[in-house]
Amino acid sequence: MSVPEHSGFAPYWLALREPADAAARDRDLAAEAARELRRPDAETPLVIRDLGGGTGSMARWLAPLLPGPQHWIVYDHDPGLLERAREHGPRASADGRPVTVETRTTDLMDLREADLRGAGLVTASALLDLFTREEVEGVVAACVGARCPALFTMSVKGRVTVTPGDPLDREIQEAFNAHQRREGGGRALLGPHAVEAAAEAFTRAGARVVTRPSPWRLGADRRALAAEWLEGWVRAAVEQCPDLATRAERYLSRRRAECADGGLYVEVQHEDVLALPPGERHREDAAGRGPA
Secondary structure: OOOOOOHHHOHHHHHHHHHHHHHHOOHHHHHHHHHHOOOOOOOOOEEEEEEOOOOOHHHHHHHHHOOOOEEEEEEEOOHHHHHHHHHOOOOEOOOOOEEEEEEEEOOHHHOOHHHHOOOOEEEEEOOHHHOEHHHHHHHHHHHHHOOOOEEEEEEEEEEEEEEOOOOOHHHHHHHHHHHHOOEEOOEEEOHHHHHHHHHHHHHHOOOEEEEEEOOEEEOHHHHHHHHHHHHHHHHHHHHHOHHHHHHHHHHHHHHHHHHHOOOOEEEEEEEEEEEEOOOOOOOOOOOOOOOO
16 A cells, blocks of 8 residues: 655654644553553563554654553655654653564555564554555455554544634635545545544454544644644645635735734644454443444
């Protein structure tokens, strides 16, 4: 499942968004995943396969939340990003046990059930929305077949709230969402429907599925990320609907000024999904939350 080359995967953008991703991801899902992990013994490292892991931000966030020794295998198509993942990997787990990082340059389309077998957990971040329905179903089948719990975070939902409001907000949002689902190279991407498709596929396969919102909340303290996101959001909308170009340029000018003054607040909806394969022991959490 190859991830297309895109400026959005530049190291600068990934570094800029990492703190916002870390703040947004749902820690309850991480805690539930930790309760369900199976390992042969306390001394054998838990193997975690991180799909499309880039510079290793998911490992840096999740490894310190999970107990016991861990061995992360980070997959990506970009060897430059993977070099950063090796150099800046997490060093210790939640209980101070060692964490090691291995990287593999690969096309995710080549991954099969056999590649995931033996993993204690499969993870990905900001990846599902770049897949087609068939590709998502392939990942789900591989995880379920290998009996791997899966934690996929930060998938876009297509809902954005910008404050103060502007009459053009909705039109740009609709154009952006259409851009996210566009067909390219024969691939019709799921975009905002990715989590729904993944949850449905896991459920059909008998897995227990839990989803949680993981919104970015970008105020004055994250204005650099808000400004960069805004540029990309509007640029994609105009690429999808060129008739927006003139109005979008005026819109961007207003929004840039609001952002620079610290007066812009953006909430970008994402969603996290945890899937536990058939046969895993069923646990209801203290709040009585069940499958999504």
